[in-house]
Amino acid sequence: METGSPHDTGTAATGRPAVADGDEPVWIALPPGLLRMRRLLLGVWLGLLTLATALVPGLLAGPVWAAFALLPLALLLWGWVLLERNWRSWRYAERADDLLISRGVLWREQTVVPYGRMQLVEVTSGPVERHFGLASVQLHTAAAATDATIPGLDPAEAERLRDRLTELGEARSAGL
Amino acid sequence: MTTPDVPDAPEAVRGRPPVTERRLHPVTPLRRAWAPVAVLIGWALHDPDQAQRQLNRLTTTTLLIGIAVLIPAAALYGFLTWWFTHFAVTDSELRIRTGLLFRRTAHIRLERIQAIDVTQPLLARVAGVSKLKLDVIGADKKDELAFLGAGEARALRAELLARAAGFAPETAHEVGEAPARQMLRVPAGVLAVSLLLTGATWGWLLVAGVVVPLLWMATHSLWTVLAAAVPMLGAAGASSVGRYVTEYDWTLAESPDGLRIDHGLLDRAHETVPPGRVQTVRLVEPLLWRRRGWVRVELDVAGSSNSLLLPVAPRELAESVVARVLPGVTVPPREALVPPPRRARWCVPLWWRGYGLAVTDAVFATRHGLLRRSLSLVPHAKVQSVRLVQGPWQRARGVADVHVDTGANKSVTARLRDTAEAAALLHSQAERSRTGRRDALPDRWMS
Incomplete structure (x- = not known):
């Protein structure tokens, strides 16, 4: 839907590449x-x-x-x-060996977490989120600075992601 | 020799060898004996008039009754906490059981050990005892064994390291101390000169030299001046005398069990960092050390508070030590570090010249600082996650920051790289983090 987005910082809104950089990350956007x-x-x-x-x-x-x-x-x-612009900026991609999370409009941040480094995958859902049928997935590595959270997922998708990440993490586990 | 061995019956039932529980050294209860005295002195200093009045009211009888009640009560408490603290070494764990009313049992897995410290505060040296602390992620102050007999602490450290290294459990307590080969010893004179050339001490003295006369002229109150001067002189003292005392006789040795770091003038500390535990290494070069070619080497180990590898050493020597600490790593020379593009000067004026980045097969190396240069090295195998961050101002200039996060909760940042380069770096670094792990040592380094 269009809400008449202004063009003052238009570069940010159009800066979302339809064709992702080089190889094959398949970006998944958040549900509405x-x-x-x-x-x-x-x-x-x-x-x-x-x-x-x-x-x-x-x-x-x-x-x-x-x-x-x-x-x-x-x-x-x-x-x-x-x-809306913030929501549009969030996306993630599961690649063969790592998870990519990209977010932010003005301050853009892209995080790469190799599956082998995951210590813990958490699915959380607060009362309001539950009412809207949403859940977030949070990944923890041994580094506290790793900030890998995907908010606002469909609970089924969140659980699928959690199970897949744990499975991949176990297969490639590397620790510290 | 003074600790009684208490065999634990229920453990033996399941056909496993019985776990022998041991107690700490009997002087342990005395380690908090100074606390009530310190509280009394602190109170008397804080409020002298009140203390004087209370002291006058005390008669001999009340004093005697007080002493007769308080001292046995404190002694009983000390004795009971000592009596109810046990530790035991099993094949894979160190177990610490403690607590009088609230029981607490900590099981520390030996293959997760990041470092072992044996420290001897001054009074403990007099009494011939030492503290043993295992650095594990999430361990806290309660998990240290204080105190053990000095000989017993060494034997226990050797046994823990042998078990952690993966020696057969039956032979682990006969392996003994691994032989250590001394790599470097910092001479006292060099340490003293290096501390004299550190800016922090002179900075604090300068501030004190300006602020104190000004305050005196403004207030003419002795207490105000003292209240301002004491913390400043204290800070100056801590960064010179304090550091000299802790970094005195800094000895670095190498053994099959890893790095041995021994130091201290009054309080002695003996740290052991097993192989493959170092997450990042930093070579710091303060401005005034540059002419002499000295550097300070810092390191980060997950879950450990120790962060110094070498207080001062000539650069070539420090680089050879780094090559031993991080196997297969050579410190990239200054020319190998690529500075950010020129347009980065609009983001960080002047200081952008201090930034630099080099990625070799083994390490991710970044430099920052113009006057006090610092070069951080992270082996690819230690990278936990990689982040690219770009603010609006940076985007307008076409540059971005790449952060590399390690398990010691330190991030190393390559600042102001070209956007395309940063994007490529993000992916190649994640790739290297994954593949770099393949030829890393196992957690049990002897197996």
Whole structure:
């Protein structure tokens, strides 16, 4: 869906290569559930804030003061666009020997974790995530700096990924 | 010799050889004897008037009753904690059982040992005892064996290393200490000169020399001046005298069990790092050492707090030591390090010249620092994950950072590489991390 993305930092939005670098990583994007959840949360909280900033000064000090509500409203619209771009930037690829995770719009980060280095694969799902049918997969290696999390996956996919990663990790286990 | 051997009956039932549980050295309870005294002194110093008043109120009888109750209670507590602390060495584990009310049992797997330290604080040297600590990922302070008799600690270290190395369990406690060959000993004079040429001490002294007179002129209050001067002089002392005392008589030796590092003037420490445990090595070259060609060599071992390999050594010698510590690695010469592209100067002005990167068959080497140069080396086999990070400003200049994460929770970063180069590096480094592991030593290095 298009939400009228502005062109001020257009390079970032188009910088997502359709043809991945050189060899064959098959990138998998996140399902739309995560975007829906984040937008709903944003809408609820900022919507309430907009309402509050419109009503409280508007009723107490005069209708002109209700213009304060424009601030959270602008934030809401900006966040709406931002969330989609962030969601689009997340993707992962399972290659023969390692897992790739790529994310970020302005600050881009790409992580490569060889399967043999995985110490633990974790699937987590909070109450809100569960309500939206989402789960995240987190990989731990012996290095705490390894930041390999894939949020907002379908629970079935998360479990498939977990089982596959553990299996591959066992087959190629290398330790410290 | 003074520790009683307590055979543990239930272990023998399942047909395995019985595990002999041992206790720590009997002086152990005394190691916390200074704590209540220190608390009293601290309180008296903190609030002298109150302490004086309380002291006047004490009569001889209350004093006597107090002593009669407190000392036996403390002694009983000390005795019980000692009595309920046991340790045992099995074929594959070191087990430590402790706790009076809350029982705690730690089983430390021997093939996971990253390093073994035997340390002797000054008072322990007088009493002829030492501490033994196993560095394992996730182990904490409670898992050290303090105290053991000095001879017993050495024997236990030899036995643990033999078992960890994969010697047959029946013969492991007869293997004895592996022979060590001395590689390097830092002369006291060189150490003293090197510390005099360290910037930190002079920096603190300079700050103290400026701040103290200013404060005196502004306040004329002795206490304020003292409160400001003492921490600064303390920091200067710690970075000169303190370091001299710990790094005195630094001896590096090599044995089949790995590296042996012995050091200390008052507190002696003997560290052993088994083969294949070193995650990263750094050669640090402070500005004032450059003319003499000296470097300091630091290392990272997972789960260990020791981080110094050599406090000071000539560069060629340090490089030969690094080649021994990381087998098959040669330190890349300065010309081999490729600097970032010129446009990187818009990201990090001036200091971009200090950055450099070299990737050889065995190591990923990066340099940073302009005045205090530092060269970090990571063997490919130790790389846990690789990350490419690029901020908006860096993207506009076409450069990116590549981080290489190791198991010692240290990341080594190649900064401001060309974007295409960084992307290629990301994948080739992950590939090398995988293949580099193939010819690495097994965890049990003798098997």
